[in-house]
């Protein structure tokens with residue numbers, strides 16, 4: 001079933017086009033990444049999906065319903081942002097009680113095990129927590145809600161590398177146990193990208209790419225070799241970056257062809273990590289299209 005549908009969606013605030021004519025949809029029960037530079041529009045898009053913001057034009061459907069101010073959609077979507085998710089004077093114990101009543105699929109066992117995993121003291125108020133602990137509370141709520149759609153918008157601010165690793169691992173295991181739709185926006189791309197089935201690359205409010213993660217890795221790669229041989233093949237690709245030094249060179253390419261290219265004898269194809277892929281693709285922006 002299609003879980004999110006965007007048709008010609010734009011968002012304008014004070015004459016500034018924040019989202020510009022977005023068109024995409026995706027099937028339920030996938031983990032997808034929303035990626036892009038600062039200010040590209042990821043949070044705005046997530047706010048629209050979560051029903052916090054309306055679009056200025058176009059149609060948005062979440063589970064076939066318009067999400068804005070729609071209570072039916074609200075209980076099915078858990079939106080965890082990078083901070084200020086909960087009232088600062090609320091104790092964790094009170095928050096747990098509220099979540100249990102609000103989210104229909106709330107799993108208390110999962111919540112308890114996450115409290116233990118992150119060493120969270122339920123008698124503490126949100127304002128008494130460190131930044132990383134507050135983020136861990138957000139992560140605990142997001143996972144335990146087991147909402148049909150869970151949105152994590154850079155939810156790990158202040159969490160150390162160990163805590164982040166525990167989070168990704170727990171999320172993946174829980175997703176395997178109870179598949180659901182998870183939308184994840186992050187700048188720590190390499191830490192999380194192995195979870196993504198699909199990525200949506202947003203650039204200046206527009207959808208630059210909407211692609212399976214494996215396919216993106218196949219299309220964007222580096223070629224190294226003698227400059228002379230690189231010159232012979234480079235017109236077959238969209239070049240994202242080019243460097244040469246003392247007769248040798250490296251090009252980063254976006255390979256849009258259907259068939260695999262035969263590399264010249266002395267040239268080598270090298271895979272890139274997802275972080276580098278996204279940096280190169282967003283640096284070129286719409287020139288890659």
Ligand SMILES: Nc1ncnc2c1ncn2[C@@H]1O[C@H](COP(=O)(O)OP(=O)(O)OP(=O)(O)O)[C@@H](O)[C@H]1O
Pocket residue numbers: 013018036037038039040041042043044045
């Ligand atoms: N409430 C608002 N009022 C006016 N402009 C806004 C508002 N919220 C966001 N914007 C603008 O919308 C654009 C997109 O912002 P958004 O927060 O969606 O980007 P982002 O991709 O999530 O960025 P980041 O990676 O830095 O979190 C930016 O130009 C931002 O200044």
